[in-house]
Amino acid sequence: MTRDWSCYWRSPDRPLEAMHAHFEQHVYHRHSHDTYSFGVTEIGAQAFTCRGSAHTSATGMVMAFNPDDPHDGHAADQFGFTYRIIHIGPEVVADALEDTTGHRTGLPLFTDPVLDDPVLAHSLHAFHLALLGGASALRRDELLRATVAAMVRRGSTTSRASGGTLRTGGAPRTGAQLIAERVRRRLDDSPLDDLTATDLAAAAGCSRFMVYRAFQAAYGLAPSDYQRQLRLRTARRLIARGLPLGEVAAQSGFADQSHLTRWFTRTYGVTPGTYRRAGRQPTG
Incomplete structure (x- = not known):
């Protein structure tokens, strides 16, 4: 019996x-969020793959x-x-950094998915407890700013450009990257359409095999997984609006x-x- x-x-x-x-049997399907996600492992260890490598977050790791x-x-x-995780929209991160530094900077980029840092673990734990524990709005905002500042100061290595794309020094994009971008635009434009591999190949001007290989290399997801993710993000927004x-x-x-x-x-x-009930109550 699962616990x-x-x-x-x-x-x-x-x-x-x-x-x-707390998860013993649950397995996360490969996915991503449109937010920053900062977690701390309280008990045990979670294994995952990210950015082409295998990682393990053990007790106390971030x-x-x-x-x-x-x-x-x-x-x-x-x-x-057992773990705690916080999802923070990029615009909230930018606002928190501006409040902390007094000026707006590029968005942070974290290159290491796992950090062994007790200071960050403590900061995240305190912030998470405040969110689920019904702390006042003022206290939540104070801890938000402190946590984001600590994560960026101790964990990030560079920044994203203001438009949200990684700074690459003007390096030209390869043919495979251009194919992946065309496929992504087609999926973004019509997330509810029942698209086929032939449709995507036509949009990208290449073979169906190249569509899959280029997209997987560029975004770390198969086109079908990316399409499902777009639909799930739509579902999250609709659920938050209260639709049946x-x-x-x-x-x-x-x-x-x-x-x-x-x-x-x-x-x-x-x-x-x-998820729907989570927005109706002050605590988890």
């Missing part, structure tokens, strides 16, 4: 969410994911792991509510119903 559990909190007015969970960093995750052993789950499924491109629930849970570790 998996999770509780979730989300802000009703800005992209700020938090989850506290995880740092950039927006759109594809990753998966599962327990490193049969005893499972059956209607959410229909409007976000899922066959039915059961189909939505299955993929939502595999990707985010909570059911759509739990």
Whole structure:
């Protein structure tokens, strides 16, 4: 019998969410978030792949994911792991850094997904407790600024350009990168369309084999996984607006509510119903 559990909190007015969970059997399907995601492992160890390498976050370690960093995750052993994770929108991170430094800088980039840093672990733990524990809005904002500043000061290595793309020094893009960008634009433009590999090949001007290989290399996800992720992000927005789950499924491109629930849970570790209720209560 599984002992998996999770509780979730989300802000009703800005992209700020938090989850506290213990997983022994749950396996995260490969996905990414449109937020920064900072986590701390409390007990056990979580194994995952990110940026082409395998990583393990053991007790006391910190995880740092950039927006759109594809990753998966599962327990490193049969005893499972307990962790806390906070999702912070890029605009919230930028505002927090401006409040801290007095001027607006480029968004941070974290190159190491796992950091062994007790100071960061303590900061994240305190912030997470405040979010799920019903702390005042003022206290949450203070801890948000302190946590973001600490993460950037101790964990980031460079910054993103103001437009959100990585600074590459003007290096020309390869043919494969151009193909991947064309495929992504096609998927972004029509996330609910039942596109085929032939449709994507036509949009990119290449073979179906090149579509898959170029997209996987550029974004770390298969085109089908990326399309499903777009639909899940649409579903999250609709759920936050209070739409019935059956209607959410229909409007976000899922066959039915059961189909939505299955993929939502595999990707985010909570059911759509739990996610909806998280915005109605002060604690997890």
